[in-house]
Amino acid sequence: MSATAHQGLVVVITGSGQGIGRVLAQRFAREGARVIVSDIDPHACTQTAAELDTVGVPADVTQAEDCARLVEKATTLFGRLDVMVCNAGIMQLKPFLELDGSDWDRMLSVNVKGCFLSLQAAARQMLQQTPLAVGRPLGKIITMASIAGRPGAGPIAQVIPHYRASKAAVISLTQSAAMTFAPKITVNAICPGLVESDMWRRMDADWTALQGLATGEIWSQRIAGIPMGRPQSPEDIADLAGYLASPQSDYMTGQSINIDGGLMMN
Ligand SMILES: NC(=O)c1ccc[n+]([C@@H]2O[C@H](COP(=O)([O-])OP(=O)(O)OC[C@H]3O[C@@H](n4cnc5c(N)ncnc54)[C@H](O)[C@@H]3O)[C@@H](O)[C@H]2O)c1
Numbered sequence: 115m116s117a118t119a120h121q122g123l124v125v126v127i128t129g130s131g132q133g134i135g136r137v138l139a140q141r142f143a144r145e146g147a148r149v150i151v152s153d154i155d156p157h158a159c160t161q162t163a164a165e166l167d168t169v170g171v172p173a174d175v176t177q178a179e180d181c182a183r184l185v186e187k188a189t190t191l192f193g194r195l196d197v198m199v200c201n202a203g204i205m206q207l208k209p210f211l212e213l214d215g216s217d218w219d220r221m222l223s224v225n226v227k228g229c230f231l232s233l234q235a236a237a238r239q240m241l242q243q244t245p246l247a248v249g250r251p252l253g254k255i256i257t258m259a260s261i262a263g264r265p266g267a268g269p270i271a272q273v274i275p276h277y278r279a280s281k282a283a284v285i286s287l288t289q290s291a292a293m294t295f296a297p298k299i300t301v302n303a304i305c306p307g308l309v310e311s312d313m314w315r316r317m318d319a320d321w322t323a324l325q326g327l328a329t330g331e332i333w334s335q336r337i338a339g340i341p342m343g344r345p346q347s348p349e350d351i352a353d354l355a356g357y358l359a360s361p362q363s364d365y366m367t368g369q370s371i372n373i374d375g376g377l378m379m380n
Pocket of ligand 1: 258
């Protein structure tokens with residue numbers, strides 16, 4: 115996309131203090147958007163916002179008041195909210211029989227309830243605004259699911275059942291929201307594959323420790339199976355997010371799009 119592809123768009127990204135969200139914030143800002151960085155980690159939030167010379171709003175997506183305050187900040191500063199990226203998420207790797215109720219509560223609270231509350235807060239604002247141009251949606255919402263939420267799974271399913279369930283729920287939630295808000299707001303999910311990120315570094319460390327393998331071993335095995343021959347970069351995801359934020363995707367809603375180098379083909 116060009117340097118002005120998102121000129122003036124007001125974009126809020128949850129969980130953007132680091133990782134994929136941070137790269138999305140960098141990309142939208144570089145392409146002219148007015149970005150609000152948000153994260154539960156106030157330090158990461160402030161630091162990323164400062165780097166981008168933009169606003170940082172610490173917020174915990176599991177708290178409805180935080181989500182409302184985040185959206186209110188966008189509208190107070192910029193008068194509207196064009197794109198909400200519900201990106202915040204957590205991962206935990208633990209064998210099936212060792213998982214307990216608190217693991218499930220935490221996973222579903224952040225990945226599902228947090229996605230819902232941030233999406234809902236954004237939709238409430240978007241429904242009150244006028245479109246940027248006649249015939250266009252009032253706003254666009256992008257959720258962050260995963261290929262882990264798709265049916266069918268490799269051996270990793272044994273150690274992330276709650277994460278997989280949470281991402282399947284995000285796909286379902288995306289469809290419910292798309293149906294609820296069409297034709298006024300588009301809602302689509304991104305399903306990344308194996309992203310070279312802190313999240314995956316932590317997963318590899320935990321999984322190799324469980325299996326008594328050398329650090330990096332699981333990551334190498336997984337990468338070897340990617341048809342496109344390389345791990346995914348957050349920039350790949352930014353390309354898709356840019357499209358979903360643009361007028362080129364105005365007719366698309368309720369979709370969950372795999373961007374994973376061909377790991378899952380459907
Ligand atoms: N890394 C991958 O391979 C991969 C693959 C598929 C999907 N995803 C999804 O992409 C999203 C981003 O993942 P990432 O790799 O950048 O992870 P990450 O751990 O690097 O970043 C996640 C960010 O979310 C923030 N966060 C956590 N709980 C929060 C809360 N309650 N409220 C607000 N912010 C919170 C964290 O502080 C962190 O800054 C997640 O939803 C993840 O499930 C990642």
